[in-house]
Amino acid sequence: MYYPAVAALEPDDIRLLCDEYLQNNYIDPSDCERLGVKRGLRNADGTGVLAGLTNVSNVVGYDTQPDGKIVPIPGRLIYRGIDIDTLVQEADTHDRFMFEETVWLLLFGSLPDRKLLQRFCKLLDDHRELPRGFADDMIMNSPSPNIMNKMSRSVLAMYSYDEQAEDRSLANILRQSINLIAELPTMMVNAYQIKRRVYDRESMYFHLPIAGQSTAEHILSTYRPDQKFTHEEARLLDLCLLVHADHGGGNCSTFTCRVLSSSGTDTYAAISAAIGALKGPKHGGANLKVMHQLDYILKNVSVNADDDEVREFLRKILRKEAGDGSGLIYGIGHAVYTLSDPRAQILKSHAKDLAYQKGFEREYNMLCAIERLAPQVFAEEHHGPKKVCANVDLFSGLIYRMLGLSEDLYTPLFAIARVPGWCAHRVEEVMFANRIIRPAYKYLGDPQPYITLDERAPHETVG
Structure with a gap:
């Protein structure tokens, strides 16, 4: 078993720290309504606070009447003006893998013709392998029991392999985005395999990418020991990737990506943070x-x-x-x-x-x-x-x-599907928003006098 070397605290020290915090800190959630604070960036009627503009996607669940009344309606998810039901129908009617076309649609806002789509799929295909030495140095030498944490760290580590990591031009962010969309499935499977060996004490399998495969096929062929899967299985996984690809600018992980992007930070930091947000059980978990x-x-x-x-x-x-x-x-x-x-x-x-x-x-x-x-x-x-x-x-x-996929990969698969949406929103934030996201918090603290060190009463919890 692999045990990370993280310093521990004695139980008495932990109790002291917790007692000290709880004695001096409390916020009553009801104060939010009293002070007009939009907790969770939500309005009183449950709608989200408007924080920006986007062309990438729209999430529809209700109509707002002229009198302000919210009326529930059947939900719709719209990618760049096209309903996802339409994309799914296209996939079913023509028995197609649609995730790659959806990636193009989210990033660029248009539908590629057959030749351009084939060229784009080839571009993703050519970039699935990780940089030389990356898997050994960044994944195998520091395994993690949680694949999301390993993916987040791996994305952040890509900064060290990119000579143009800080370039925030459109051309460079698109280059970084395409690389991450192509490479993240490989990072996930590699992280899972080393986790199997170190934490689960099971055999691990490393397979090279096979040319010409869709993203869904690539995941199944590198994940499964025998690399075998049916067309129907790959189509169903492709469908999961399609419906998870984006969900508006206000969801937790996408908003995280936009917040970091608004600060002027690099692509790897922004996407790594989005993965961290998605990991939470209230979101992607x-x-x-x-x-x-x-x-x-x-x-x-x-x-x-x-x-x-x-x-x-x-x-x-x-x-x-x-x-x-x-x-x-x-x-x-x-x-x-x-x-x-x-x-x-x-x-x-x-x-x-x-x-x-x-x-x-x-x-x-x-x-x-x-x-x-x-x-x-x-x-x-x-x-x-x-x-x-x-x-x-x-x-x-x-x-x-x-599909026989380990529970370790349920949330990482969500991240693989969502990275095109994150990248599309990052491009939009960098190119058009041009203002750091900086909401306000209401301060509730009371004034207190400063007491010199020698005059302070001893803590009852000490000794």
């Missing part, structure tokens, strides 16, 4: 929470549980009488979508056939039951006006499980 909760529910309800039994168990979770004590039904609810999340509907419809082929009927049917029943239970328990619906995380984790 939610799909893993969904699967853990799904396993827990299946263990605690009847094999043929009817709606009444499932509904009552969900009620217990909301009441913190079951589950992890959070009171959350993971995969349900979204900041913008109210009636439906289009990404969830796409993944739900495309996951069904594979679920029944591979023996995941019970898992799939339970997720459908949760999608159907959780909004009812939420309304009954919370008696609030806000409507909730299933979000993309409800079904993405099951798809990754059906």
Whole structure:
């Protein structure tokens, strides 16, 4: 087992530090409403505070009436003016991999013709390999139990391999973006393989990229020991990448990227920070929470549980009488979508056939039951006006499980899908915003006198 050398503190020292903080610090969340603070950068009606302008994508979950009333509507996700349902329909109708075309669309705002798309796919294909010595020095010599942290560090380390790392011209940021979009899947798989050997004590496999593969095919062929996969499996993974590719400028990780970009920092620092933001269980880590909760529910309800039994168990979770004590039904609810999340509907419809082929009927049917029943239970328990619906995380984790992908990769796959969106927003921030993002915080501290060191009373917790 690999143990990182991180300095520890004695229990008495930890207690002293925690007691000192808790004795002198408290913020009442209710003060936010009293002082007009937009907690979470949200308005009182749940809508996001407008912080910028973008052409990249739009997230639609409600209509605002002339009187200001918010009216829920079926959700839409629009990439550069094109609904993702249209992109998915194109993929299904012509049996195509669409992620690479989506990358081009997000970065440049146009649809490439066949020749240009082929050239772009070849460009990504040619840049999948990492710089010479990078995997050994930056990944294998410093393994991590969490792949997201390793990916974030690897992206940051690319700065040392780029002689133009600080160049903020359009041409250079686009070059860096394309390299990162191509290389991040390779970083992920390499980080996972060394994690298997060091932390899981299992064999690791390193495969070179195969020319001519899509991003989804590249991931499966380098991840699996035998490099074998079906066309249907790769298409389903490609679909996951497509629906995760961007989600407006205000989501946590994209806004993180834009905040850093507004400061004038380099591409690697901005994208590395976005990966760190996505790692959180309230953001990109939610799909893993969904699967853990799904396993827990299946263990605690009847094999043929009817709606009444499932509904009552969900009620217990909301009441913190079951589950992890959070009171959350993971995969349900979204900041913008109210009636439906289009990404969830796409993944739900495309996951069904594979679920029944591979023996995941019970898992799939339970997720459908949760999608159907959780909004009812939420309304009954919370008696609030806000409507909730299933979000993309409800079904993405099951798809990754059906594809035989390790749970270690659920959130990293989200990052691979989202890096084109991050890069598109970074370009936009650098080229057009040209102002550092700097919101304000209301200071609540009270004046206190300065007492000289010799006059201070001894702490009761010391000694």
